[in-house]
Amino acid sequence: MQRNFRVARACAVEAARDFQWREYAPFAWILGVQLLFVLLALNLGTTIGMGTAGAAVRLFTGDPPIHYPTFFLILPNATSWLEVFLYTLPGAVLIPLAIARIRAPMDPELQGPGLKARIRRAVPPTLISGLVNLGLLFAWQWLFNQALVPLLRASFPGFQGNVMIWGISLLGAYALSAVLFYVPIVAIGPGVTLVPALKNGVAEGVKLFKWTLLFVLVFSLPAMPFLLVMQLMVGFISERMRPEMVAVLIAIYSILISLGTYLAYAAAARLHWASQMEEA
Numbered sequence: 001m002q003r004n005f006r007v008a009r010a011c012a013v014e015a016a017r018d019f020q021w022r023e024y025a026p027f028a029w030i031l032g033v034q035l036l037f038v039l040l041a042l043n044l045g046t047t048i049g050m051g052t053a054g055a056a057v058r059l060f061t062g063d064p065p066i067h068y069p070t071f072f073l074i075l076p077n078a079t080s081w082l083e084v085f086l087y088t089l090p091g092a093v094l095i096p097l098a099i100a101r102i103r104a105p106m107d108p109e110l111q112g113p114g115l116k117a118r119i120r121r122a123v124p125p126t127l128i129s130g131l132v133n134l135g136l137l138f139a140w141q142w143l144f145n146q147a148l149v150p151l152l153r154a155s156f157p158g159f160q161g162n163v164m165i166w167g168i169s170l171l172g173a174y175a176l177s178a179v180l181f182y183v184p185i186v187a188i189g190p191g192v193t194l195v196p197a198l199k200n201g202v203a204e205g206v207k208l209f210k211w212t213l214l215f216v217l218v219f220s221l222p223a224m225p226f227l228l229v230m231q232l233m234v235g236f237i238s239e240r241m242r243p244e245m246v247a248v249l250i251a252i253y254s255i256l257i258s259l260g261t262y263l264a265y266a267a268a269a270r271l272h273w274a275s276q277m278e279e280a
Helices: 002-017 021-041 047-061 071-088 091-106 114-155 158-179 183-187 194-207 209-232 234-240 244-279
Strands: none
Touching (some): 002 209, 002 244, 021 091, 021 244, 047 071, 071 091, 071 114, 071 234, 091 183, 114 158, 183 194, 183 244, 194 244, 209 234, 209 244, 234 244
8 A cells, every 4th residue: 555655756756757748738728729719708799709708608508608707607607618629639639649748758669650540549439438537427417416415505505505515416427437537548558459459448547546546636736726716706706896807716726727737647657667667
């Protein structure tokens, strides 16, 4: 136990210490789209702002939320959907690319022509795991809302209860993602095909679950206060303060969670390779 903790800690420290912009770049592309969306949302008075961010929000909510300042009440939900879309679909290509760049110093094939073939093989299992994770998150939220939320609201009324509900919901979502976290890491390996990538990726996620969940929690920690405020206090900010502050909070959260996601994958990838060497 203590030895495993030391290995996991060493992987996390090395991931943070050896931060490389080239490795992070695929996550930065996702972040760029998120920040562009926020910028467009701040410019609903322009044709391009209304035609992009405004149209995206209207697609899910109808016309009324488009008007100021109501728009900023719905903006966190809209950006959450955008985040899910970007990390699931474009992420099916960009996440394996980032992992390949992290692994490249130890795998010469990823520094040459073999890179494209490996990424092509990694895309289907990464996409499938992302869609499965999305389905599990919907199921978790439904079960949580039906079974636990009424009990928690009755036991802990007011803002304290809301924070507790938010925290448990978030922890459950992170726990589910930790189980599938290694699918793209395994999929980028040499000669790995679809079924082994899914099977071995989930097995690795179960085996290394507690350390992976720790990576996700620790590296997401700087973003959590901003997420909490966005999800529980957006009404207060929009009505009592400047509604545009919601967009600023979303931008800060997007930057921090992007960096945290990269670091969690970098640490998990190192832990996976350490586990492989230990078994060899």
